[in-house]
Amino acid sequence: MNTYIDVVIRTIVAFIALYVAARILGKHTVSRMTIFDFIAVVTLGSVTANLSFALEIKARYIFLGLVVFVVLIYLSAYLSLKSKRARKFVAGDPTVVIENGKILEHNMKKMRYTLDYLNQQLRQKDIFSVDEVDYALVENNGMLSVKKKEQHLTVTRKDLSMYKPEVKLPIELIMDGDILQNNLKENNISREWLQTELIKRNLSAEKVVYALLTSSNKLYIDTHDDQLKSPLDVE
Structure with missing residues (x-):
């Protein structure tokens, strides 16, 4: 097989393998980054390291691999911008872990998200009891978004002037x-x-x-x- 074609195929396979691995590991593994960001960072770092230290590999082959990765990342970002379906495939959807105050164990199990980690992320938002939470979602970047129950919300000037009924999600x-x-x-x-x-x-x-x-x-x-x-x- 032609060496250049071999490098292109290996690069694409490596990209796909990283994507699958990131999906398997779950969202909390790439906290503060989307899975796509995680793949881009790991990939570009690895290719750059090989360019510096893998002296047995000709530089032009490494540059070719780098170019292929950059093109794949650019195309993925471009398709995500143009298509909701592509955006969903690349970044995924937020996962609901608490709904109407009930913990959704099945959703947590699917992404290997533990109660300990849920409580940790709630404490980072100054919530020390899960019964204060109405809705909670794990975003694509692994961060937790929370809507508190009405009775646990911080009082505002608007609240002092008038009663605010239970609100629904946008x-x-x-x-x-x-x-x-x-x-x-x-x-x-x-x-x-x-x-x-x-x-x-x-x-x-x-x-x-x-x-x-x-x-x-x-x-x-x-x-x-x-x-x-x-x-x-x-x-």
């Missing part, structure tokens, strides 16, 4: 121009209502980057055209 309605049919169905939200709200704002779903029904039943919409004259963060 509901994502549109992402990257696609209406999330499952979310509408699961929450008894009609597509006609959403279309009517968009028409009121002279919008179509294709123009919407992100639409969210907030906990207070307000519709938040972000469009592709933000109409910012002087953006603060421009690359």
